[in-house]
Amino acid sequence: MVRASAGAKARRRARGGDRARVPVGAAMIRAIANVLRGEGFASALRRAGERIEEAAQDIAMRMRHGSSEAEILIFSASSIAPRTGGVAIQLMTRLRGQRNVALLHPGGLDVGGHRRRATTIAEAMTVTGAKAIHLEGTSNAPLEELLRFPLIVxxxxxxxxxxxRELARRVLVEAQALIFPSRFLLEKHREILPSLVGEIIEPAICHPPSAQPPSGEAIAFAGAVKRHKGAHLLPDIARALDTELHVFGGGDADLFRPLRALPNVVIHGYYRAGTLPSLLARHRIGLVVLPSIVPESFSLVLSEAWQAGARVIAFDHGAQAERIRAHGNGWLVPLESGARGLVDAITRHNCADASS
Structure with a gap:
């Protein structure tokens, strides 16, 4: 491996930088304290309840017995718990109702509704008799090892x-099929391999904009309260508004701190996967601000906002811009305009609603 590029370092800085290693017990206590300080007690309870359910499901799978055969081995290098983000949500949505597939992930090998022991990819292929591997996301994946088998990515x-760069080209050239959630991401990877051919398959939970007008007038931010999602811009946005700003999602305590000091910010905290549309509808959210400063590869939150009948304001880059241009029901502002550009777009939205 060569040293990470300047772009990689910039993306890491945007996501908050490296964390010092600490003992597991101390890390857990610190994480709980940060959730309580940032998201609040109710959010911490929702997170704890979901962890307990996941543990119970894990125990149940280990106790079941059944067939170990599968045609496709799906490999994920990261957690498959929906609470961990969009990739896991997309994966679990696709797996519903599928047969003849096995799933190898950090928790073990899941096949036929039960969990088998497998410590390597080669062992999982032998146990299941799978003919090919479907790699679900390249982050932290052992690419050299995976390329020894017929591979869909x-x-x-x-x-x-x-x-x-040479390993990246090998993945794109040697994979039997490549799947992207958006044209933006496909075109971006042509910077590595100009002749790249791939298939665009939007996530199963993709939802087009509602043809109906928004059911409410409230404004919200939704998603991970992280710097790369633009959450550091929220205090400036809230100060410029003469109405409440609802914040749905968990994240970094240091980003919640200035938000809690503002009287017009309502923090709802962590929400379970799939519940955002109903939350937005319940609180009569008519406009969702998605200020990601890193280009999104798809944006599930955009789909969920549209599902709730809300309009969206986002920066003009990535797949979110591509989708808003294609379907409407939103506004785009230049990334360099920052919080001020988002506030101006909110003002234009409010004026347009008032005159209609």
């Missing part, structure tokens, strides 16, 4: 830009 992010 679903690409969800810009990980291949952060590794050795």
């Amino acid at each position: 679903s690409i969800h992010d810009l990980t291949l830009f952060d590794i050795d």
Whole structure:
């Protein structure tokens, strides 16, 4: 591997930088304290309840017995818990109702509704008799090892830009099929391989904009309260508004701190996967601000906002811009305009609603 590129370092800085290693017990206590300080007690309870359910499901799978055969082995290098983000949500949505597939992930090998022991990819292929591997996301994946087998790759992010360029080209050339969630991400990877051929398959939970007008007038931010999602811009946005700003999602305590000091910010905290549309509708959210400063490869939150009948304001880059241009029901502002550009777009939206 070569040293990460300047772009990779910039993306890491945008996501908050490296964290110092600490003992597991101390890390857990710190994480709980940060959730309580940032998201609040109710959010911490929702997170704890979901962790308990996941543990119970894990125990149940280990106790079941059944067939170990599968035609396709799906490999994920990261957690498959929906609480961990969009890739896991997309994966679990696709797996519903599928047969003859096995799933190898950090928690073990899941096949036929039960969990088998397998410590390597080769062992999982032998146990299941699978004929090919479907790699679900390239982040942290052992690419050299995976390329020894017939490989289908679903690409969800810009990980291949952060590794050795020759290895990235090998993945794109040697894979039997490449799947992208958006044309933006496909075109971006043609910077590595100009002749790249791939298939665009939007996530199963993709939802077009509602033809009906928004059911409410409230304004919200939704998603991970992280710097790369633009959450550091929220205090400036809230100060410029003469109405409440609802914040749905968990994240960094240091980003919640200035938000909690503002009287017009309503923090709802962590929400379970799939519940955002109903939350937006319940609180009569008519406009969702998605200020990601890193280009999105798809944006599930955009789909969920549209599902709730809300309009969206976002920066003009990435797949979110591509989708808003294609379907409407939103406004785009230049990234360099920052919080001021988002506030101006909110003002234009409010004026347009008032005159209609």
